[in-house]
Amino acid sequence: MTKTFLGIASVACVAVAAAVLGTPSEAAQGAVREFTVSGDQFAFSPARIEVQKDDIVKVTFTAVDMPHSFNMDGPYRLAKRAGTGQSVTFEFRATGNATFYCSLTQDERCKNMRGELVVK
Numbered sequence: 001m002t003k004t005f006l007g008i009a010s011v012a013c014v015a016v017a018a019a020v021l022g023t024p025s026e027a028a029q030g031a032v033r034e035f036t037v038s039g040d041q042f043a044f045s046p047a048r049i050e051v052q053k054d055d056i057v058k059v060t061f062t063a064v065d066m067p068h069s070f071n072m073d074g075p076y077r078l079a080k081r082a083g084t085g086q087s088v089t090f091e092f093r094a095t096g097n098a099t100f101y102c103s104l105t106q107d108e109r110c111k112n113m114r115g116e117l118v119v120k
């Protein structure tokens with residue numbers, strides 16, 4: 001009987017090495033960022049939202065004292081209205097800087113409602 005000699009190549013164990021990518025200091029792209037924004041006394045609070053490009057920005061907007069809206073022009077084309085004491089939640093992908101404002105006309109002072117979306 002001829003012995004079959006099997007040269008067994010050692011199978012490299014392709015272990016999925018723990019990512020040797022350094023510290024994950026930067027948030028992953030497309031992170032979901034949640035914000036609660038109120039509209040009260042003709043002002044947004046906070047009036048500045050800062051996110052990273054491509055983040056999914058989830059906003060819960062509450063109109064506190066009277067109906068207000070959260071609008072953004074440009075690529076966002078957002079127009080979200082909330083009645084007194086009510087909230088609306090919506091989300092969008094951050095693509096660039098924008099101003100948000102209230103478009104309601106029940107009171108002239110709504111024109112003073114301005115906020116900034118800052119995308120880094």
Ligand SMILES: [Cu+2]
Pocket residue numbers: 039042067068069102103104110113
């Ligand atoms: Cu308003």
